[in-house]
Amino acid sequence: MTWDGPATPSAALLMDVFGRLLMRFGPQHWWPGDSPLEVMVGAVLTQNTAWPNVEKAIRGLKEKGDLSLGCLLRIPEETLAELIRPCGYFRIKARRLRNLLTLAAQRGKGDLEAFLSLPTGELREALLSVSGIGPETADSILLYAAGRPVFVVDAYTRRVLSRHGWIPPEAKYDEVQALFMERLPRDSFLYNEYHALFVALGKRHCRPTPRCYGCPLEDLLPPEA
DNA sequence: CACCAGGCAAGTA
DNA sequence: TACTTGCATGGT
Numbered sequence: 001m002t003w004d005g006p007a008t009p010s011a012a013l014l015m016d017v018f019g020r021l022l023m024r025f026g027p028q029h030w031w032p033g034d035s036p037l038e039v040m041v042g043a044v045l046t047q048n049t050a051w052p053n054v055e056k057a058i059r060g061l062k063e064k065g066d067l068s069l070g071c072l073l074r075i076p077e078e079t080l081a082e083l084i085r086p087c088g089y090f091r092i093k094a095r096r097l098r099n100l101l102t103l104a105a106q107r108g109k110g111d112l113e114a115f116l117s118l119p120t121g122e123l124r125e126a127l128l129s130v131s132g133i134g135p136e137t138a139d140s141i142l143l144y145a146a147g148r149p150v151f152v153v154d155a156y157t158r159r160v161l162s163r164h165g166w167i168p169p170e171a172k173y174d175e176v177q178a179l180f181m182e183r184l185p186r187d188s189f190l191y192n193e194y195h196a197l198f199v200a201l202g203k204r205h206c207r208p209t210p211r212c213y214g215c216p217l218e219d220l221l222p223p224e225a
Numbered sequence: 226c227a228c229c230a231g232g233c234a235a236g237t238a
Numbered sequence: 239t240a241c242t243t244g245c246a247t248g249g250t
Binding site: 042043044046047048049050051053054088089092096131132133134135136137140152154155156157195198199202203 | 231232234
């Protein structure tokens with residue numbers, strides 16, 4: 001047998017790490033967005049994109065009109081693309097936004113709150129059926145717009161976990177998600193803060209370039225972990 | 226100047 | 239199923 005890193009983290013270790021992150025960075029109160037609809041828009045616009053660029057794009061949208069389903073769907077796709085230009089991939093994201101908002105309007109009969117009130121499993125399937133909505137975007141909407149206890153896995157999460165040897169770098173999305181959801185209580189506050197704290201940690205430490213060997217994450221761990 | 230960012234889908238083998 | 243490529247602006 002070959003030693004390939006520390007064992008899969010236990011529930012106790014995951015909670016311990018959460019406590020340390022919370023002490024270090026404080027409550028994050030994510031997602032940055034004033035309304036469920038703004039959270040949904042931000043979730044699409046931030047795909048592979050730095051958040052400051054998304055803020056610019058959302059400011060542009062707000063100048064044009066209020067952020068409502070009807071108002072946004074009335075904007076032609078080409079116009080929408082120009083409004084969100086600063087966040088990059090603007091043509092494809094304009095299409096993705098319309099795909100998402102069209103589905104929400106249909107399934108909610110024009111009412112976003114009704115759409116977000118669908119049962120969690122049904123809502124996740126509906127979101128994933130939209131071209132341009134993958135697992136991370138869908139789960140971000142479920143957790144941060146609909147308040148459902150669904151753990152979000154993103155690049156920061158994977159980076160931190162794989163650096164500690166808790167997952168192989170090639171682990172699939174659903175496997176990483178299950179690691180948390182099978183061990184921790186299904187609590188939307190816990191999942192909200194945990195994911196946001198991974199991002200807070202990731203943003204403050206160096207990137208995983210080939211020249212980066214030791215990031216100072218060790219002090220977040222219990223002595224023998 | 227080079228490199229990267231809170232992904233995803235479509236095409237190919 | 240696994241791997242590759244296009245999408246694009248703005249910050250460091």
